[in-house]
Amino acid sequence: MAISEFAGKWQVTKAALAPAKGYTITPRATQSQRREGASMQVAAAQAAPESVRAFIQEYFDAWKGTDEDKILAYYSDNVVIHLPTGTLEGKAAVRDSFVRPFIIAFPGNVHSIRNLAHAKNLVAVEWSFDAVHKGGFGKIEATGNKVQVPGCSFYEYDLGSRKIPAGRIYFDFATLLRQLGAGA
Numbered sequence: 376m377a378i379s380e381f382a383g384k385w386q387v388t389k390a391a392l393a394p395a396k397g398y399t400i401t402p403r404a405t406q407s408q409r410r411e412g413a414s415m416q417v418a419a420a421q422a423a424p425e426s427v428r429a430f431i432q433e434y435f436d437a438w439k440g441t442d443e444d445k446i447l448a449y450y451s452d453n454v455v456i457h458l459p460t461g462t463l464e465g466k467a468a469v470r471d472s473f474v475r476p477f478i479i480a481f482p483g484n485v486h487s488i489r490n491l492a493h494a495k496n497l498v499a500v501e502w503s504f505d506a507v508h509k510g511g512f513g514k515i516e517a518t519g520n521k522v523q524v525p526g527c528s529f530y531e532y533d534l535g536s537r538k539i540p541a542g543r544i545y546f547d548f549a550t551l552l553r554q555l556g557a558g559a
Contacts, residue, residue, distance in 0.1 A: 443474050
């Protein structure tokens with residue numbers, strides 16, 4: 376089912392409530408251990424903030440066009456995306472029920488990063504979605520309305536492969552529908 380078919384239906388899954396993966400708390404070497412020359416690994420390898428931000432910006436920039444393959448290249452084959460409308464598993468489901476409806480309805484949309492924080496393999500992004508409704512979105516024909524919807528996403532990421540294996544994307548679907556003139 377497409378995201379646009381779920382207006383008003385919210386689903387919370389057990390997986391959506393599971394603790395986020397990737398956070399690591401490790402002890403730091405004490406001052407006495409450093410004096411004694413003790414070697415201690417103090418943290419798991421974590422990507423530099425600018426590398427994570429650049430990766431997420433590249434992913435968001437892919438949405439500006441209508442090339443679904445360019446967008447889908449950022450997802451692993453077995454990606455799992457949790458949306459306000461439900462859970463999508465696998466690239467085909469993400470393509471058919473998320474990517475395609477949004478790039479048809481909102482070609483040239485812009486995702487602007489407002490804030491970003493990350494841990495090893497997990498990034499939290501506060502964003503704004505800005506677009507013009509130029510194509511059909513579910514049963515809503517193009518209105519020409521400008522939309523601006525704030526949201527927040529948590530993406531698991533792998534900078535080595537430049538893939539997103541999972542994401543939890545939060546935004547108020549009713550706000551989007553209201554801005555399209557579809558009530559709610």
